[in-house]
Amino acid sequence: MITSTIFKANDIRGVTEGSEPEWDEAGAYAIGAALVDVFDLTRTASALLVGRDMRISGPRMSVAFAEGVLSRGVDIIDVGLASTDELWFASGSLDLPGAMFTASHNPAAYNGLKFCLAGAKPIAPAQLVEIAERAREPVPAPAAAPGRRREQDVLPGYAEHLLGLVDLTGIRRLTVVADAGNGMAGHTLPAVLGTLDLDLIGLYTDPDGTFPNHQPNPLEPENLVDAQAAVLEHHADLALVFDGDADRCFVIDERGEVVTPSTVTAMIAAAELAREAGATVVCNKITSWSVPEIVRERGGEIVVTRVGHTFVKAAMAEHGAIFGGEHSAHYYFRDFWGADTGMLAALHVLALLGRSDQPLSELSREFSRYAPSGELNSTVADAGAALARVEQAFAGRGEIDHVDGLTVAGSDWWVNVRASNTEPLLRLNVEAATPARMAELRDEALALIRAAPD
Incomplete structure (x- = not known):
């Protein structure tokens, strides 16, 4: 079963639990089979990467989807439980297309799919439309020789790659609250931040698709309250709050105040421009005017896009941009195949703060003008x-x-x-x-x- 409402502008999202699901295992199988034709996988790729987050329906839906792909004669590399940016890493490092089962920040009853082409490149909106159309048609007959499935752990390589992109040597010791919200940051935090010389205070780090503590959506203020309280209780230097699939990261300063994603964008943009003078930075239409002002003042070029990872990734590729940021706390890096990663953004903030003798509230003030x-x-x-x-x-x-x-x-x-x-x-x-x-x-x-x- 598939309802047309699950196909959004950039990905798939829909209810999979309860008495009135919007899609089920049969729908996931049909989408997998359709994807093979739309991506022309039998000709263009040796395999498709598949990952999933901690959602309750993740195992059954991802298995059904994989069976649809395998039925068309295409191999599957199953990376298992993963954050979305971990799947992007796998796609970039292995140069293979990927599909990630996640509904990001949506409530527990939802699941979804995010796709990428080889090298973590975004799919075109027209491709998603074609997947929707083909998936609602009769499923094609199985191939004479089905594909094969194998498992691969990409977490160590993901952590090593991220830690190699930011210089954290010589920074002062920081006390950091990290709220995983029972999402996939609980899976990636130990491999990345757990290796650093930090006082790390973890909140809700057990992946749990029922979200027993708060919803995995840091855009809603009520989901930041626990991290804000923990910062004050532990006299921490900052807090990092991740969404369900950990591709977004919100930052809270030592006073328990949110550092807006636009301010974080401006901070990272300035650091990247100091590393590479004259580089291009991408932001979306509703990112603060502070960002283009600071980019231009620091000698960089600015490109403004529509909201949405499809548009930002396309602009990153077209203009060879070094960095991109959105108001929703999606941060994109050229050295991460132009894809978004909340964990890499967190590392940049830690590096900036660790080299400063100022608290985060003062360090960030010059990057927030409106x-x-x-x-x-x-x-x-x-x-x-x-x-x-x-x-x-x-x-x-x-x-x-x-x-x-x-x-x-x-x-x-x-x-x-x-x-x-x-x-x-x-x-x-x-x-x-x-x-x-x-x-x-x-x-x-x-x-x-x-x-x-x-």
Whole structure:
């Protein structure tokens, strides 16, 4: 069974548990079989990499998917339990395409798939559309000779590669809280941070797809509370909070305050530009204006894309960018095949802080120049009408574009409203030179979005 709703803009997400699942093992098998044709795997690849996170349905869904691939005569390399960036590492280092079973930050009842081509390259949106179409057709007949499956542990190589990309020698000893949220960071943390000279305080490091402590979504403030409290309790230098599949990392300073992903992007961009003068940095449309300002001041080039890893990865490849960052705490690195990795971003922050005699709150201050609203979600009956209300109200007050949803930009502020790629929501982001101005614009836009229809 497959419902069309599971196919999102960049990946697959849908309910697999309960009385009304959106896809099941038969659907996973059909997607695996369809993938072989869409990726032309019998001709272009010696095998497909498959990994999964800790979700309850992961074993049965990933096995069914693999059986679909094997039935078409293509081999499987099963990397087992893995973070998404661990799967990206396997794809890059082995130069093979991959499929990762994860629903990232979604609740426990969900599962999903993220795909990449060989070398961790992103798939084209049209390929995902074709997978959706083929998977809903009758499954092709099995090949005369089925593929073979073997297992491979890529965690040691993943850890070695990451630790080789950041110079951590000579940094001061830091006390670090790491909240894995019962997600896959609990699997990767010991191999990476566990090897460093740190005082490491782990929270919820046992992978558990029921998420017994908090949801694996660090974008929601309530899911940061435990890490914030632990920072204060242990007088830690910072906290790292990972999402379910550990490809994102949020940072909390020594005061228990969130260092915004845009600020982290600016910090890492500055460090990378110090290493390679004149390099290109990518950010998305709703990353803080601080990022392009700092990149240009440091002699770099900036490229702005639509929100979403497909667009950022494509821009990274097209422009040979050294680094990219998004407001959602996805961080992309040229030396990681242009893919996103929360763990590598964490290592960069540790290196920057460990070489500074300042606390993180002071170190990060120069990279944060505007007051952000954070992302505010609204469920609306008619998204088009809501967007039209905002555009009409803001007409004539700033420059309008539709590169990614609706953006209105004044001299020292901007408002962006866009539809979610993964959920039935409108997302609002506002930034301004002062907190008061930001709050004024935020409240006005929210009122327009949530107004009752005429």
